[in-house]
Structures are given as C-alpha cells and as structure tokens.
Amino acid sequence: MTAHGREGLANSDGKGGTKGPMSVIAGLTAAKATLELTTKVMDLLNRPNVDVHAVRGHVQEMLIHVVNAQVALGEAHVEISDLRHELEDREAIKALEADMDFRVDGGFFVRKSEAQKGLIAYCPVCWKKDGHTIPLRTSETPGWYHCSVHNTVFETAASREYQRRQAIAGSRSPGGGSGSWM
C-alpha cells in the first residue's frame, strides 16, 4: 500500500445518529417498570380482599410499558442493522483502499487483487476524488491509457519509448510504420 492509497476516503462521512443506545435504554426502562408493577400486582393479589380495581389499573399500566418496550426494541433493531450496514460499507472501502496501488510510472492506480489479470489501470482522479474504480481505456499502443470521464491520457515510460521508436520507424519507411528497424 502506498502513501497515495491511504488518505483517500478516510474523511468521508462520519455522521450517524446518537439515538442508538437511547432506544435500548428506553426498552430497559419499560421492562424494569413492568417488573416493578408485577411485584405490586402480586402483592395486591396475595391480600385477603383483592382490590380488582387496583389490579386492573396496574395491569393496564403494565401493558403500556410492554408496548413501549416493544417499540423501543424495534427501533433498536433497525438502528443496529443500519449501523451494521454502515460498518460493512466502511470495511469494503478499507479493503478497496488497501487493494489500490499507485503506479508512479504512468501515474495511475492498479488493484493488487487483479495482478494476475494483466495490467488494468484505474484513473487516479476518479478514484481519489470520487472513490470510483473506473478502468482506463487501452489502445493498440502498449502502456497508453485514457480516462473517458476526465478525457485524460496516461502513459508509461515504456509507452513513450514505444511511440518514439514507432515515429522513427515511420519516418524511415514511409509506407509502413509498424516495421522494426532493430
């Protein structure tokens, strides 16, 4: 991994609600209140003359707390899954950043994971500015690449040398151009 590959997307994003733990706390509070009311109800039921009115009131209160707990836990579930997706996205970006390797000769990026596939070059502007991995267009000239988004040409030293020789060959044999004089 090169110095260029690091700073890329590190500062993107950073927002995300702080209400995450709140819904869990609300759920716990509601559950605690329900338990406390259960104790009260049991106490009332254990008395010789059961106060039905008081028991009913406590049971209704318990129902409200249970519904609140259900809502709060539902919210917590959604928040946790959102955070999990965010984490997966960040890990994917980190893995991609580690995979992108800057080539000084040519001034473009390649992916370490694609080393077996031959040279697939990526536009440094597309990658560093927008976070997009857009393969550069190739041509019949080896080492010559073009970004169709930015209309920029990238050439390796070998490509420039190849073109120089082609030009010399072309000037020596006007009919051809592809002939090698070496």
Ligand SMILES: [Zn+2]
């Ligand atoms: Zn580009």
